[in-house]
Amino acid sequence: MTNNSGARKSPLFAYISLVALLATPFEIDGLVDAGKGAANPRLLWTFDTGG
Amino acid sequence: MFATPTVAGDLLFIGSCNGVFRALEKGTGKVRWSYDTRQDGGPVEFHGDPLLIEDLVIVGSDRRKTGEIAHLYAFERDTGKPRWKYRINLGVASDVVRIGPNIYAVTLQDEVLCLDWKTGELVWKSATGQANEEFLLSSTPAASRDRIFFGGLDGTVSALDANSGAVLWRRELGGRITTSVLLADGNLYAGNSNRHLYRLDPGTGAVTADFAAEAVPTERLLFADGSLLFFLADEKLACLDPSLKAIRWTQPAASAPWSSSRPYSWKRAVLVGNEKGELFAYRISDGSLLWSEKFEGVIRGIGHSDDALYVGTLKGRVYAHKSR
Numbered sequence: 522m523t524n525n526s527g528a529r530k531s532p533l534f535a536y537i538s539l540v541a542l543l544a545t546p547f548e549i550d551g552l553v554d555a556g557k558g559a560a561n562p563r564l565l566w567t568f569d570t571g572g
Numbered sequence: 573m574f575a576t577p578t579v580a581g582d583l584l585f586i587g588s589c590n591g592v593f594r595a596l597e598k599g600t601g602k603v604r605w606s607y608d609t610r611q612d613g614g615p616v617e618f619h620g621d622p623l624l625i626e627d628l629v630i631v632g633s634d635r636r637k638t639g640e641i642a643h644l645y646a647f648e649r650d651t652g653k654p655r656w657k658y659r660i661n662l663g664v665a666s667d668v669v670r671i672g673p674n675i676y677a678v679t680l681q682d683e684v685l686c687l688d689w690k691t692g693e694l695v696w697k698s699a700t701g702q703a704n705e706e707f708l709l710s711s712t713p714a715a716s717r718d719r720i721f722f723g724g725l726d727g728t729v730s731a732l733d734a735n736s737g738a739v740l741w742r743r744e745l746g747g748r749i750t751t752s753v754l755l756a757d758g759n760l761y762a763g764n765s766n767r768h769l770y771r772l773d774p775g776t777g778a779v780t781a782d783f784a785a786e787a788v789p790t791e792r793l794l795f796a797d798g799s800l801l802f803f804l805a806d807e808k809l810a811c812l813d814p815s816l817k818a819i820r821w822t823q824p825a826a827s828a829p830w831s832s833s834r835p836y837s838w839k840r841a842v843l844v845g846n847e848k849g850e851l852f853a854y855r856i857s858d859g860s861l862l863w864s865e866k867f868e869g870v871i872r873g874i875g876h877s878d879d880a881l882y883v884g885t886l887k888g889r890v891y892a893h894k895s896r
Contacts, residue, residue, distance in 0.1 A: 561865070563894040565880060566601035570573055570888035572590025 574833055575631075576621045577875035577882035577890055580649065584875065585629055587618025588888055593631065593645070595652060598877055601892060605652030609633055612657070613641035619665040619709065621873075623675065625689055628655060632664025632677055636707060644668070644677055644685070646692060656692030660685070662704070666712040666752070667792075671720070671734045678710045682725045686737060696737035702726035712752035712792060714760065716774065723749030723762045729772060741777035745770060750788050751802060752834075756795035757814055763789025763802065771816050781816040792834035794842065797856040801835045801842050809835060809844050811859060821859030823852075831886070836874045838881070838895075845871025851883060853896075867891050 575587045584598040591609040596602065609616050616633040623630045628646045635642045642663025646655045662680035669676050675689040683699040702725045704710075711723035719740065720732045727747050731740040747766035754761040759780070760772040769789050771781035787804035794801040799820060800812045806829035811820040825846060832845040841853040841862050849867040851874070854860065869885030876882065876895070883891040 561893075563865070563896075565599075565892040565894055567892065568586075568596060568601045568890045570586060570588040570590065570592065570594065570884075570890060572573065572588045572592075572888045 573884045573886070573888050573890070574617075574619045574872050575884070576833060576836075576873035577884050578622050578624070579875055579877040579882070580624045580629075583649070584877075584882055584892075585622045585624075585631075586884070586890060587620075587622065587631055587633075589617045589619070590888065591615025591617060591633070593618060593647065593652075595629075595649070596890075598880070598882075598892070601890075604650075607645070607647060607652050607654070609643075612643060613639075616640055616642045616663060617665075620667045620712070623668045623670060624649070625670060625675075628689070630668055630675060630689065632660070632666070632668060634663030634665040634680055634707075644687070644692070646689070658685075658687060658692045658694070662707070665709045669713055669715040669720075671715045671718070674734065676713055676715060676720050676734070678713055678722060680704050680707060680710055682710065684713065684720060684722050684732060684737070686720075686734070698722075698732055698737045698739070700724040700726045700728065708748070711749045711762070714753045714755040716755055719774070721753045721755060721760055721774065723751070723753040725749070727764065729753060729760070729762050729770075729777065731774065731777060743772060743777040743779070745779075750790050752792040754793040754795060754800075756800070757798075759814065761793055761795075761800060763793070769800075769802070769812075769816060771814075783812065783816040785810070794835045794837055796837035796842065797840055799856055801856070803830055803835065803844075806830045809842070809854070811842075811856065823854060823859060831870045831872065833873045836876075838874075838876055843874050843881075845874060845883065847871075849885070851881075863896055865893065 578585045584596045591614040594606040595604040616635045643657040664677045682702040686695040714721040730742040747764035751763035760774045763769040769783040809823040828846040828848040831847045836843040853862040873884040
């Protein structure tokens with residue numbers, strides 16, 4: 522794996538990036554799927570109306 | 573967002589303070605349709621709750637800046653297409669009510685509008701003439717079989733003939749009406765800026781009871797399980813006997829000011845939220861705490877279906893939460 526400058530990234534960097542990506546809430550048009558793995562197991566979904 | 577997320581069938585209707593009105597699938601949160609008021613000269617804001625009539629969702633919008641244009645909208649429930657929209661200067665920030673073929677809305681300029689709900693055509697209009705330079709939220713009216721009861725910024729409560737708009741009676745209460753007008757159990761209730769909550773005779777407007785409160789009664793009044801519930805500013809949730817002679821219980825805002833748009837009735841409990849995102853359910857009969865939940869953000873509107881609560885917050889996040 523290389524970055525824009527051509528420097529090679531370590532496997533550890535790739536692993537951390539993958540974990541960070543998976544931990545990011547999933548959003549489509551305001552929908553934030555926080556139900557799975559969230560601290561509150563009763564949470565079904567959340568939606569951000571933006572205001 | 574301020575308005576109550578409102579369930580109808582498999583949809584959840586949400587009006588936001590950024591001028592977008594959406595229908596979400598209540599089970600998944602996916603957008604079924606949305607309407608952005610910027611296409612009408614907005615963005616305006618949605619503060620009142622939607623009124624559902626047959627295949628329409630009727631809701632008022634209001635504006636906070638000159639140059640923006642507010643409307644009362646009637647969206648087709650399944651598609652979001654506006655069936656009609658009625659232009660209103662400052663707009664409508666309270667709930668819309670219905671009697672038969674007509675709907676009734678109170679504008680931010682202290683007017684009562686009566687429109688045909690199928691066409692959006694104006695039937696009549698009545699105004700107190702009171703200015704509203706501070707953009708104070710107007711009072712949600714109450715409807716009986718043939719009368720509209722309206723609390724004005726001018727400190728009066730009025731009964732209007734629902735068909736003609738003629739004033740049947742008008743009662744001066746000495747301070748701006750700060751709550752919704754509530755018709756319950758044959759009585760009319762309204763709170764004002766002089767820290768009083770009144771009970772009136774809906775037939776004559778005579779004051780039949782007067783409760784002197786320690787703070788200004790605010791937001792919508794709730795009548796549930798034989799009790800009258802309301803906020804005293806953002807400081808206390810109060811539960812009164814409908815005679816207004818006895819306080820059944822109060823709940824002070826302990827960790828943060830109360831912030832929900834009103835007290836909500838839910839399975840013999842009253843739901844209220846605060847600025848720390850804490851949602852509390854109190855038993856209406858005695859005020860005991862049944863349960864609480866924590867969310868992120870300042871809690872505003874709280875909607876519900878049979879099996880879920882929908883909690884809206886000030887910055888616009890909505891939480892769908894499996895009910896207990």
